Amino acid sequence: MAVTERFVGQPVLRKEDAPLLQGQGSFVDNMSIAGMVHMAIVRSPFAHARVVKVDVSKALEMPGVIAAWSATDLTDEWAGPLPMVWPITEDIKTSDHWPLTKDKARFQGDGVAVVLGESRGLADDGAEAVDVEYDALPAVLDIEDAVRDGAPLVHDELGTNAVVHWSHGGGGDQSLFESAPVKLKLRYEAPRTTPSAIEPRGALASPVPSLGEFTLWTSTQIPHIARVTLSGTTGIPEHKLRIVAPDVGGSFGGKLDVYAEEALCLALARKTGRPVKWIESRSENYSVTIHGRGVIHDIEVAATEGGKILGFHVTELCDMGAYFQLLTPGIPELGGWVYMGPYDTQAYWYEFTGIMTNMTPTDAVRGAGRPEATYVLERAVDALARHLEMDPAEVRRINFVPKFTEDRPSLMGLNVDSGDYLPAFERALELAEYDQYRKEQASRRENGDIKQIGIGLSSYIEMCGLAPSNILGALRYAAGGWDAAQVRCQPSGKVTLYIGTSPHGQGHDTTWAQITADELGVTPDDIEVLHGDTATTPLGMDTYGSRSIAIGGAALHYALQKIKDKARTLAAHELEVSEDDLRFEDGAFRVQGAPDKVRTIPELAVSAWTAHNLPDGFEPDLTATATWDPKNFTWPYGTHVCVAEVDTETGRTELLRYVAVDDCGVVINPMIVDGQVHGGI
Amino acid sequence: MANVSVTVNGVAREADVEPRTLLVYFLRETLGLTGTNVGCDTSSCGSCTVLLDGESVKACTLLAVQAEGREVTTIEGMASNGQMHPIQEAFRRNHGLQCGFCTPGMIMAAASYLRENPSPSEGEVRESLEGNLCRCTGYHNIVQSILDAAGQTAGAKA
Numbered sequence: 068m069a070v071t072e073r074f075v076g077q078p079v080l081r082k083e084d085a086p087l088l089q090g091q092g093s094f095v096d097n098m099s100i101a102g103m104v105h106m107a108i109v110r111s112p113f114a115h116a117r118v119v120k121v122d123v124s125k126a127l128e129m130p131g132v133i134a135a136w137s138a139t140d141l142t143d144e145w146a147g148p149l150p151m152v153w154p155i156t157e158d159i160k161t162s163d164h165w166p167l168t169k170d171k172a173r174f175q176g177d178g179v180a181v182v183l184g185e186s187r188g189l190a191d192d193g194a195e196a197v198d199v200e201y202d203a204l205p206a207v208l209d210i211e212d213a214v215r216d217g218a219p220l221v222h223d224e225l226g227t228n229a230v231v232h233w234s235h236g237g238g239g240d241q242s243l244f245e246s247a248p249v250k251l252k253l254r255y256e257a258p259r260t261t262p263s264a265i266e267p268r269g270a271l272a273s274p275v276p277s278l279g280e281f282t283l284w285t286s287t288q289i290p291h292i293a294r295v296t297l298s299g300t301t302g303i304p305e306h307k308l309r310i311v312a313p314d315v316g317g318s319f320g321g322k323l324d325v326y327a328e329e330a331l332c333l334a335l336a337r338k339t340g341r342p343v344k345w346i347e348s349r350s351e352n353y354s355v356t357i358h359g360r361g362v363i364h365d366i367e368v369a370a371t372e373g374g375k376i377l378g379f380h381v382t383e384l385c386d387m388g389a390y391f392q393l394l395t396p397g398i399p400e401l402g403g404w405v406y407m408g409p410y411d412t413q414a415y416w417y418e419f420t421g422i423m424t425n426m427t428p429t430d431a432v433r434g435a436g437r438p439e440a441t442y443v444l445e446r447a448v449d450a451l452a453r454h455l456e457m458d459p460a461e462v463r464r465i466n467f468v469p470k471f472t473e474d475r476p477s478l479m480g481l482n483v484d485s486g487d488y489l490p491a492f493e494r495a496l497e498l499a500e501y502d503q504y505r506k507e508q509a510s511r512r513e514n515g516d517i518k519q520i521g522i523g524l525s526s527y528i529e530m531c532g533l534a535p536s537n538i539l540g541a542l543r544y545a546a547g548g549w550d551a552a553q554v555r556c557q558p559s560g561k562v563t564l565y566i567g568t569s570p571h572g573q574g575h576d577t578t579w580a581q582i583t584a585d586e587l588g589v590t591p592d593d594i595e596v597l598h599g600d601t602a603t604t605p606l607g608m609d610t611y612g613s614r615s616i617a618i619g620g621a622a623l624h625y626a627l628q629k630i631k632d633k634a635r636t637l638a639a640h641e642l643e644v645s646e647d648d649l650r651f652e653d654g655a656f657r658v659q660g661a662p663d664k665v666r667t668i669p670e671l672a673v674s675a676w677t678a679h680n681l682p683d684g685f686e687p688d689l690t691a692t693a694t695w696d697p698k699n700f701t702w703p704y705g706t707h708v709c710v711a712e713v714d715t716e717t718g719r720t721e722l723l724r725y726v727a728v729d730d731c732g733v734v735i736n737p738m739i740v741d742g743q744v745h746g747g748i
Numbered sequence: 749m750a751n752v753s754v755t756v757n758g759v760a761r762e763a764d765v766e767p768r769t770l771l772v773y774f775l776r777e778t779l780g781l782t783g784t785n786v787g788c789d790t791s792s793c794g795s796c797t798v799l800l801d802g803e804s805v806k807a808c809t810l811l812a813v814q815a816e817g818r819e820v821t822t823i824e825g826m827a828s829n830g831q832m833h834p835i836q837e838a839f840r841r842n843h844g845l846q847c848g849f850c851t852p853g854m855i856m857a858a859a860s861y862l863r864e865n866p867s868p869s870e871g872e873v874r875e876s877l878e879g880n881l882c883r884c885t886g887y888h889n890i891v892q893s894i895l896d897a898a899g900q901t902a903g904a905k906a
Contacts, residue, residue, distance in 0.1 A: 080840055080841065080843075081840070081843070083848070084839070084840045084845060084848070085832075085840070087845055087847075087848025087851055088832060088836040088839055088840060088845065088848070088851060088855070089783065089823065089824070089826070089827055089832065089836065090781070090782070090783015090784065090822065090823035090824045090852050091783065092783070092785075092848055092849070094782075094785065094849065096776075096782070096785075096786065097776075097782035188766070188768070263883055264847075264849075264883060265785075265787040265793055265795055265847070265849045265850045265881060265882065265883050266785070266787060266847070266849040267787070267788075314847075314848065314849075315847065316785070316787075316847045316848070316849025316850075317846070317847040317849060317883050317884055318847075319883065346786075348789045349787070349788035349789045349790055349792070349793075350789060350790075571847055572846035572847030572848070572884045573846070574846070738843045739843065741843075742843045742846060742884075742885060742889055743846075745885060745886035745888045745889065746846065746883075746884045746885050746886045747886075748886055
């Protein structure tokens with residue numbers, strides 16, 4: 068029977084939930100393998116210190132300790148340093164980042180030795196017994212201090228802490244900026260933040276010594292990228308390394324990285340021939356998992372007396388931390404493409420300097436570069452409104468780019484695909500009862516009420532759907548931005564999807580099944596979605612940068628069209644009609660005017676599998692793979708409004724309204740979309 | 749080693765453990781009940797919440813030996829006869845979970861709280877979750893799930 072129900076756009080309950088609700092999640096720490104040992108890392112308590120001596124002999128005497136090594140002991144384990152794949156400029160100064168540091172510790176938490184124990188507790192006991200002699204050095208903890216003359220150097224061999232400078236080069240008419248009647252110079256800071264997934268990171272490496280093969284289960288967003296890069300660090304050939312991202316307990320960018328501990332688990336599994344597990348403690352999570360932000364922004368706004376914005380100049384100092392992690396140097400620049408926001412400006416300049424400090428490395432956290440840009444831009448627009456004594460809503464209103472439906476070249480050089488900013492803005496104001504609250508605010512100010520009202524506005528555009536491969540190439544990113552999906556119609560009428568994205572709470576199992584159900588005339592319950600395992604899924608680029616549906620979903624769409632094209636040929640053969648006489652309607656191929664002439668995809672999957680009667684040249688099996696490399700980013704936009712009440716005597720703050728109007732594109736599952744927006748706010 | 753006898757999800761369990769073993773590691777590693785997750789080493793996140801004689805407790809704040817002779821209920825003990833507990837059903841219906849890592853602790857905290865206060869207000873539910881952290885949902889749908897389980901809302905939001 069053909070399934071005629073449509074699922075896209077419906078709040079289909081999640082396929083993922085049943086095991087997670089009943090304590091049957093496959094999180095890394097829930098896995099054990101016979102013979103498994105536990106890894107603990109000896110970490111520097113100093114932000115900056117020379118490592119004088121590492122003595123593991125006392126640890127080796129501890130009960131339950133299997134082995135212990137210093138960084139020097141493990142030198143031969145590495146085929147290369149840990150990966151950094153975004154050397155954003157030609158003259159970027161980089162230093163090798165090894166899984167353990169030999170000469171000096173560059174941040175509090177830098178690993179200097181490693182211990183294996185029969186249990187996690189025994190490994191931790193062993194790590195405490197390792198004797199490390201440090202010679203503490205002055206540390207640089209502030210990015211402005213870090214570039215002053217005589218500042219201590221994080222990487223001595225680089226000769227400076229200012230290791231990368233990237234300039235957009237500017238766009239538009241810079242002379243307009245010079246002659247502008249109103250110019251405001253402003254400074255805003257976006258302090259460091261931590262991704263803080265509730266599941267800490269963890270990894271379990273299991274060897275097959277006779278074959279030199281390894282499986283690494285790791286709590287990651289990026290199993291495919293981890294495979295090729297960890298192969299480079301460990302020297303394990305790529306085809307002998309399988310990476311699995313099982314259930315991943317949140318990430319927010321923290322697991323969009325390749326870490327020392329993953330490389331160490333693999334190297335020590337190779338060295339000992341035993342499975343090696345490492346589970347991050349919460350304290351480690353805050354000191355060694357990447358941080359985000361850490362940026363000082365200087366922005367200059369040029370405008371007319373009437374509030375028309377003429378241009379933005381932005382210069383940033385960005386805290387890279389002690390090492391480049393996977394994407395570190397490129398993160399600020401992601402903001403550099405959206406600093407104009409939804410506003411119609413005529414002059415633009417953006418540059419940043421990346422600075423090494425004796426702090427935890429920074430990298431992508433929640434939005435990565437773009438939220439910082441939006442924050443700074445919106446603060447600047449509010450400052451302009453205050454300066455001109457205008458309503459901040461009015462300043463935004465007169466500056467929005469008018470509606471456009473085709474690619475619009477923007478000053479920063481990328482084409483924005485479409486936008487209609489003003490209606491989203493007006494809708495947000497209406498829902499928040501902006502005008503009434505402005506009046507209420509004015510009256511309370513006048514009366515000197517103890518409880519005062521503040522109203523915050525934020526309009527934005529975001530560069531999502533990372534990313535067109537050719538643009539990534541132009542930005543010196545080492546990989547592409549395409550993704551892949553494979554569809555296999557099984558003989559029993561079920562469908563298996565093998566996808567290249569790797570979810571960690573976003574509900575891909577459900578949404579990918581909804582798309583497929585509508586295309587193939589089956590139900591989401593008939594569909595299994597496999598992901599996050601490099602041994603079974605097609606080579607994809609994983610999950611980050613709001614890319615999964617935009618790119619992976621499009622790859623799935625094209626794979627489904629291939630399935631339908633093939634199925635159509637088979638249906639025409641079986642029904643003895645021309646392919647042109649077939650319509651795919653109500654979940655099946657149908658011949659116009661002949662209601663008994665119907666073939667469903669599951670029926671055709673059986674025919675393709677038995678292969679007893681196929682058209683000439685038709686390959687058995689109903690399976691297809693497709694990739695999709697996007698032509699542009701997606702450019703969503705929207706406005707958020709917050710109305711807060713502050714008790715001016717106690718400081719107690721209450722939210723009276725929070726309204727979000729976001730351009731979500733095609734909503735596949737409104738329940739999941741709402742949940743994602745709630746979480747983001 | 750210390751001997752511990754505990755009733756877990758209605759079954760008498762006994763084992764010798766290191767005296768320093770925390771209840772959560774006794775459940776996870778000795779008994780193999782890995783549904784109770786460990787999210788922090790600071791008693792902050794509440795992922796490891798279980799019921800001890802019916803009341804919620806963070807299983808990382810107790811030694812296994814402190815549970816001697818007592819009854820522990822974990823997330824694995826919530827469903828019966830293949831049917832999820834009404835709180836579990838409500839979390840599913842209201843999209844009260846995303847990555848699912850904090851979820852077992854949320855459900856156990858809710859089970860304990862709804863026994864104390866079967867008809868809570870939204871504000872009371874929010875307050876009752878003070879000891880449980882979630883990073884995915886923004887709490888909104890968790891609160892809706894618990895209110896739904898208590899019969900305080902119409903249920904499915906969509």
